Amino acid sequence: MKVVINxxxxxxxxxxxxTHSFLSECRVLSGNTFHVFLxxxxxALIDRSLYPGxxxxxDIKASSASMQGRRQLRRELSALERRIRPDVVFxxxxxxxxxPQARHICGFAKAQYLYKDSPFFKIITLKQSLLLKLKERxxxxxxxxxxxxxxxxxxxxxxxxxxxxxxKPVHTVSNTCHxxxxxxxxxxxxxxxxxxxxxxxxxxxxxxxxxxxSIIPAVIEYLVKQYPGFAFRFVLTFNAQQLPGVTxxxxxxxxxxxxVDIADCPALYRQADAMFLPTLLECFxxxxxxxxxxxxMVLTSDLSxxxxxxxxxxxxxxxxxxxxxxxxxxxxxxxxxxKEQLLHNGRQRLHQFLSAKERAAAYLKxxxxxxxTGHEGSFYxxxxxxxxx
Numbered sequence: 001m002k003v004v005i006n007x008x009x010x011x012x013x014x015x016x017x018x019t020h021s022f023l024s025e026c027r028v029l030s031g032n033t034f035h036v037f038l039x040x041x042x043x044a045l046i047d048r049s050l051y052p053g054x055x056x057x058x059d060i061k062a063s064s065a066s067m068q069g070r071r072q073l074r075r076e077l078s079a080l081e082r083r084i085r086p087d088v089v090f091x092x093x094x095x096x097x098x099x100p101q102a103r104h105i106c107g108f109a110k111a112q113y114l115y116k117d118s119p120f121f122k123i124i125t126l127k128q129s130l131l132l133k134l135k136e137r138x139x140x141x142x143x144x145x146x147x148x149x150x151x152x153x154x155x156x157x158x159x160x161x162x163x164x165x166x167x168k169p170v171h172t173v174s175n176t177c178h179x180x181x182x183x184x185x186x187x188x189x190x191x192x193x194x195x196x197x198x199x200x201x202x203x204x205x206x207x208x209x210x211x212x213x214s215i216i217p218a219v220i221e222y223l224v225k226q227y228p229g230f231a232f233r234f235v236l237t238f239n240a241q242q243l244p245g246v247t248x249x250x251x252x253x254x255x256x257x258x259x260v261d262i263a264d265c266p267a268l269y270r271q272a273d274a275m276f277l278p279t280l281l282e283c284f285x286x287x288x289x290x291x292x293x294x295x296x297m298v299l300t301s302d303l304s305x306x307x308x309x310x311x312x313x314x315x316x317x318x319x320x321x322x323x324x325x326x327x328x329x330x331x332x333x334x335x336x337x338x339k340e341q342l343l344h345n346g347r348q349r350l351h352q353f354l355s356a357k358e359r360a361a362a363y364l365k366x367x368x369x370x371x372x373t374g375h376e377g378s379f380y381x382x383x384x385x386x387x388x389x
Contacts, residue, residue, distance in 0.1 A: 001032045001371055004084060004102070006091040008037045008060040008073060013206060014175075014286050015093045015109070017262050020045050021178045022092065025360030027051055032364075035084050037077065039063070070097045088371045090363065095142035103370055106147040108170075111281040112210070113140060114160040115305065119320050120210050120280035128209075144168065149370055151363070153284035156308045171366050175284040177293050178262050179356040188263040193255060193271045198231035199333040201299070202272035204265055204290070207242040210281040212301075217245040218322040219329070220253045226323075227330050235272060269294035274332055277301070278319040284309060289353050292346035297332055297339060313349040315342060 005026075007019045019042060026034060027050070035056045038046065043059050051057075058080060062072035077098050081089070086102045094106040112120065113136050121129065143150065144165055152158045153175045162170050180186050193200070205211050216234055223230060233253050240246065240256045260268060269275070275291035277300045288309050291298050300306045302316035315332055318324035332339065354362065 001088065001368070002084065002086045003032050003034050003367060004081065004086040004089040004100070005034055005036045006077070006089055006096065006098075007042045008039050008062075008077065009064045009091065009096060010093055011039050011041045011063075011065070013208075016041060016045060017178050017286065018175065019092050020262070021176075021356045022360050022363060023051075024179060025357050026364070027055070029357065029360055029364060035080075035086060037080065064097050074098045088367050090367055091147070094147065095139040096146050097142055099146040103149075104147050105149045105151060105366060105370060106143065107151045108143060108157070108161060109153065109283045110139060111157070111283045111305065112136070114157060114164065115281055115303075118281050118303065120212075122320070123212070123280070124209065140164070149366070151366065154305070154308055156305060157283050173359055173362040173366070174354050175286050175289065176354050176356055176359050177286060177289050180263055181266050181290065181293050182356070184266070186263055187266045188261065189267045191257050191260055191264045191268050193235060193257075193268075196231075196233060198233045198253075199274070199329070200233055200235055200272040201274050201276035201329065202235045202269060202296075203276050204237050204260070204268070204287055205277070206259070207238045210279060212278040212280045212319050214244050215278055215319070215322060215325065216243065216254075217247075217250050219325045220250050222322040222326040223329065224249075224253075226326060230330060230333070232329065232333065234276065235268075237268075265290060266294060269296050272296060274299050274329075276329075277306075278317070278325060279303075279306070280319055282306070288314070289350065292350040295343055295347065297342050298346065299328055299332055311345075311349055313342060313345040 010016055010019050023036065023046065033054045035058065037058050037060050039060060048057055060076060062076050063069040064073055074097060081100050081102065089100040089102045089104045091106040093109055096106050112132060149169045149171065150161065151171045151173055152161055153173065155172055158170050158172045203213065207213060223232060233255055235255045235257065237257050237260045239258055246254065269291060274297035275287055277285060277287055279285060279301055282305050288298055292313060298310055298314035300310065300314050300316060301319035306314065315328055317328040
């Protein structure tokens with residue numbers, strides 16, 4: 001079977017990591033012929049010398065970042081498809097901005113179009129809200145008209161998406177840690193945190209509005225006032241200039257590593273006490289699974305998507321309340337029994353996620369079944385118990 005893996009729209013964030021993980025596993029999981037369309041960002045991550053002869057790579061010049069770029073992208077991809085004549089196209093993360101002739105499977109990870117009750121919509125400006133509505137209309141149209149089958153990462157998202165796009169087949173394959181977390185020989189120790197006895201809260205993320213990281217300065221102020229003498233620090237994987245509201249008062253409690261590679265992450269988690277994520281919107285943040293994998297506490301927002309993934313393996317707070325966040329951090333740092341219970345629950349919850357190999361096999365099963373049977377309908381592809389089990 002000839003399969004196009006379309007990663008031309010993967011340019012930022014966790015999509016890069018998930019795509020790299022999937023492609024790496026495809027090297028050994030299948031005898032299909034893979035034609036892989038790569039964005040410039042994705043191409044920079046791929047060592048093509050590691051891939052066997054059944055992989056062909058194509059650097060896609062056009063970018064999906066603008067209207068003109070998307071028109072060029074459609075022309076470029078269509079020209080390649082006519083030459084390749086694939087059996088199935090799998091766009092790892094959409095919207096694809098392109099309707100191939102072959103049967104088209106597409107990943108969906110646009111939480112902002114499903115979780116309409118999120119407090120995210122309370123913190124954005126009117127201009128941002130209007131722009132988001134325009135994008136939503138265009139993106140949802142692409143998912144509806146350009147895709148035959150959709151793939152999501154939790155059953156909660158699947159249920160909401162089926163309501164949004166009735167009649168569209170939607171499959172569920174959980175997100176998971178990159179396979180580098182399973183092989184300590186591949187870990188990098190290049191990112192070393194300054195030695196400290198402070199309770200260390202790690203956030204592995206670029207600076208996005210929906211991650212709600214702008215609340216950190218207010219949390220610092222609350223902790224300093226409410227718990228004098230409590231030693232803590234936030235470790236953030238972006239640059240200091242990106243975090244608004246930071247003054248000289250906040251700097252002793254902040255450490256900015258700048259952008260990190262996936263190989264840096266396991267050792268970075270080892271240097272932290274807890275993963276901190278005050279996010280307002282997610283389909284599935286892989287940081288949850290990574291923290292559990294590295295036996296670290298999860299402190300995150302008390303919102304449905306987070307509870308859907310973490311269950312009893314996290315400590316939850318009101319993400320818009322510095323007091324709630326600060327009290328939760330102090331409790332996590334000072335309650336040893338609670339810490340042990342959370343870590344135990346995290347180890348148990350981790351067993352319910354797929355491995356990187358199982359996730360890739362699940363994607364390939366959807367691809368093969370869609371090609372062989374033309375299956376229409378929603379079902380779950382999960383080698384272990386499902387994410388809500």
